[in-house]
Amino acid sequence: MKKLRVGVLASGRGSNLQAIIDRSLRGDIDVELAVVLSDVADAEALERARAAGVSAVHIPPGRFKTKLEPEIEARYVEELERHGVEVIALAGFMRILHDEFLERYAGRIVNIHPSLLPSFPGLRAQKQAFEYGAKWSGATVHFVDAGVDTGPIILQAAVPVRDDDTPDTLAARILEEEHRIYPEALQLLAEGRIRVEGRRVLIDPPSGPRKGGERP
Numbered sequence: 001m002k003k004l005r006v007g008v009l010a011s012g013r014g015s016n017l018q019a020i021i022d023r024s025l026r027g028d029i030d031v032e033l034a035v036v037l038s039d040v041a042d043a044e045a046l047e048r049a050r051a052a053g054v055s056a057v058h059i060p061p062g063r064f065k066t067k068l069e070p071e072i073e074a075r076y077v078e079e080l081e082r083h084g085v086e087v088i089a090l091a092g093f094m095r096i097l098h099d100e101f102l103e104r105y106a107g108r109i110v111n112i113h114p115s116l117l118p119s120f121p122g123l124r125a126q127k128q129a130f131e132y133g134a135k136w137s138g139a140t141v142h143f144v145d146a147g148v149d150t151g152p153i154i155l156q157a158a159v160p161v162r163d164d165d166t167p168d169t170l171a172a173r174i175l176e177e178e179h180r181i182y183p184e185a186l187q188l189l190a191e192g193r194i195r196v197e198g199r200r201v202l203i204d205p206p207s208g209p210r211k212g213g214e215r216p
Contacts, residue, residue: 003032004190007085009076009093010038014045016091016112019179020186021052029183030190035083037076039068039095055083067096077104087189089182090144102146107196109144110189112182114174116140116156121149126171135161137170139177141185143196152201154194155181 008017017036023029036049039061049056057079062069068076080088090111102109115125116138122128129137138158143151157177161170188194193204 001030001190003030004186005032005034005084005086006089006186007034007080007083007087008036008045008049008089008091009095010036010043010045010091011040011094012043012045012092014043014048014091015175016089016178016182017045018048020089020091020183021048021054023183025052029187031183031186034085035079037079039093045091061095066094068098070098070100073098073101077101080105087186089186091182097144099146102144107143110154110185111142111144111149111151112178113140113142113149114138114171114178116158117142117149117153126174127167129161130165130167130170137161137174139174139181141181143201152196152199154185154188154201157181 008020010017020031021033024031024033033049033052033054035055035057036045037057037059038046039059041058046056046058059072059075062072086108088105088109090109113121113125115129116136117140119134120128126137136158138156140156141154142149143154145151157180159174159177188203191206195202195204
C-alpha cells in the first residue's frame with residue numbers, strides 16, 4: 001500500500017508528532033512523515049523530527065503573535081508542496097491559518113484537541129473541563145476549518161474526570177489517548193476510508209465499499 005505523505009506543523013514539544021513517528025517507524029500505520037515545519041526555532045518538535053531522519057524546517061513567524069503574514073504562509077505552502085505532502089497534521093501549532101491556506105488544503109488538514117468537542121474548544125481545554133466540573137473529558141481528532149476547533153469530528157476518546165484529579169493529572173491521561181487516536185485517524189485517511197457528509201464523518205469498514213472514499 002502506498003504510504004500517505006504527511007506534513008506536520010508544530011510549535012512546541014511535539015509529543016503527538018513523536019507518537020506518529022513511532023507508529024510510522026514500527027510499520028503500524030501507512031504514513032510517511034514528509035516534513036515537519038515550525039514557527040519556533042528551538043521547538044522540540046524539530047529535534048524529534050531530525051532524530052527520526054525527517055526533514056525539519058523552521059520558518060520565522062513574522063511580526064504577529066497569533067497569525068502568519070501572507071508571505072510567511074506562502075513559505076509554508078512552498079515547503080509542503082516541495083515535500084509532496086498530501087495531508088497536513090497540526091500538532092500544537094499555535095498560529096491561525098488564513099482562509100486561502102484552508103481552502104487550498106480543504107479536507108486535508110487535521111488537528112488533535114484535548115477535549116470532547118464541541119465541549120471546551122480553544123486553549124487550556126483540560127483546565128476548562130476540570131473547572132467546569134465535567135465528569136468526562138477526552139481527545140478529539142477533527143478536520144480543520146475556519147472556526148476554532150469546529151471542523152468535522154473524525155475520532156474521539158473519552159477520559160473520566162476522577163475525584164482526585166488536578167488539571168495536570170487529567171491532561172496527562174488525555175494526552176495518552178491523543179497519542180493513540182491521532183495515528184489511528186491518519187491511518188483511516190491513508191486507507192481512504194473516511195467520507196464527510198455535512199458535519200458527519202463516516203468511516204467505511206476495512207473490507208467494505210469505499211463509495212468515493214478517496215484520500216481527501
